[in-house]
Amino acid sequence: MNLNRWICYCVGVQLFCTPIFAAEIELNSAQSLALAGVLQKNGETDKAKATYRALLKDSDYRVRTESVFRLAQIAADDQDYPTAIKYYLHILKYYPNSVLARLELARAYFMNGDYSLAEEQFLFARATPNLPEPIVKNIDTFLTAIRQQKNWSVESYFSFVPDSNLNYASGASEECINSSFGVFCRPMEKQDSGIGIRFGVDASYYLRFTKNFGLKTSLSVSGLEYSGEQYDDYSLRLAMGPRYTFANGEISLQPNVAWRRYRGAPYTNQYGILLNTNWQFARRWVLSGGVSWNKNNYVDDYVSDFLSGQDMQIYVQPRYYFSNTGFVMSGLSVGRSDANSAGYGYDSVGFSLGYYDQWAWGFATLLRGNISFLRYLDERYFIMSDYNYQNLTRSDIVYSASVRLTNRFVEWKNFYPALTYTYIRRDSNVWSQEFDKHRIELEILYRF
DSSP states (O other), X not given: OXXXXXXXXXXXXXXXXXXXXXXXXXXXXXXXXXXXXXXXXXXXHHHHHHHHHHHTTXXXXXXXXXXXXXXXXXXXXXXXXXXXXXXXXXXXXXXXXXXXXXXXXXXXXXXXXXXXXXXXHHHHHHTOTTOOHHHHHHHHHHHHXXXXXXXXXXXXXXXXXXXXXXXXXXXXXXXXXXXXXXXXXXXXXXXXOEEEEEEEEEEEEEEESSSSEXXXXXXXXXXXXXXXXXXXXXEEEEEEEEEEEETTEEXXXXXXXXXXXXXXXXXXXXXXXXXXXEEEETTTEEXXXXXXXXXXXXXXXXXXXXXOEEEEEEEEEEEEEOSSSEEEEXXXXXXXXXXXXXXXXXXEEEEEEEEEEEOGGGEEEEEEEEEEEEEEEEEEXXXXXXXXXXXXXXXXXXXXXXXXXXXXXGOBTTEEEEEEEEEEEEEESSGGGOXXXXXXXXXXXXXX
16 A cells, blocks of 8 residues: 555554655555544544455455454444445355354344344354353344344245255055955055246244233245146235243244135144244253144035144243254154044144254355154055055154255345255155155245
């Protein structure tokens, strides 16, 4: 950097200013960085920003990183939080373990009103090993304020979905049965594949009556669209009820109603109630849990005679942050789905395990596996693989595994891309109910 007339730079804590007449001096990177710091401290932010931007081309990555950080500080001081967020994300792109950048990013999200994103970053920062206790308490203050102050939370997605088995077919060519007149066979439904569009929005609005008590209203809309109407699936859910926040979490109770449209026609309507809680404890643990009850009514009278009934479920999902970049989570769910015809109702137990971590260049990976055991409530007749009828109680095991790759640092206005692969398989004591399928999703996600 070239300067005329005066040059000021810091050595240690001392400030030196030297008059220059008719000559130019070339400052090294450290001196230019120190000079920009003095300009910033003295309120000459335009000159400081110009110096920092010039240093973004420096060959020393430490100088470039420090310049980006100070530009972010200036933007935050000017209440230009979107710009500050962009700079802090840039630092985390290369240094995902930077505690200071993550804390400042969380604070910038908070000041910008992006409460869900701020909460996410604060929880990661809180898991930093050997984090001083005053900083931990300060983070907890922010987390409590987020629960008390947020008005909205919004998550949405849009994706292209290639699916190898849209109709969950077993892949067998025919089903046969013995009779006194010989063996009779009928063709089985073939596996149908295709590429569709999946989309959805989950939004909640929080109306506060007091600092800790209010009303939570939630709206969930989802859709799956393929060519024609055979595999189209749309649903709408509306829930509203009291919500209470406390120092380390929140709890809500929401009566809800829902509608589903399937294969181009109304399919079900539903009403029920949902109790949800989220509790942060110790330094690295977050526990989510809930209980739900729903009454299902099928629009078609014939289907309703068999399937209408009620669903009940209890779930818990602990999450452990092993560092300021990742967490592991597990889940347990127990449920019962009753039906007018007991042979179509079932008890279920499900287990899940997940792993999430952020790495260089803004990428993050989520690995997740699930296994569910379903046992139906009564016997039904099935055609078995030996061509004979058998009256038995159906029992299934459903496996699923998925991997999602996201990148939050190529985002635009909180929209960011993701790529997800999912494999699902069902084993059963009824051979015709077994299937497996592969699904790939190219997604655009949004979170606020």
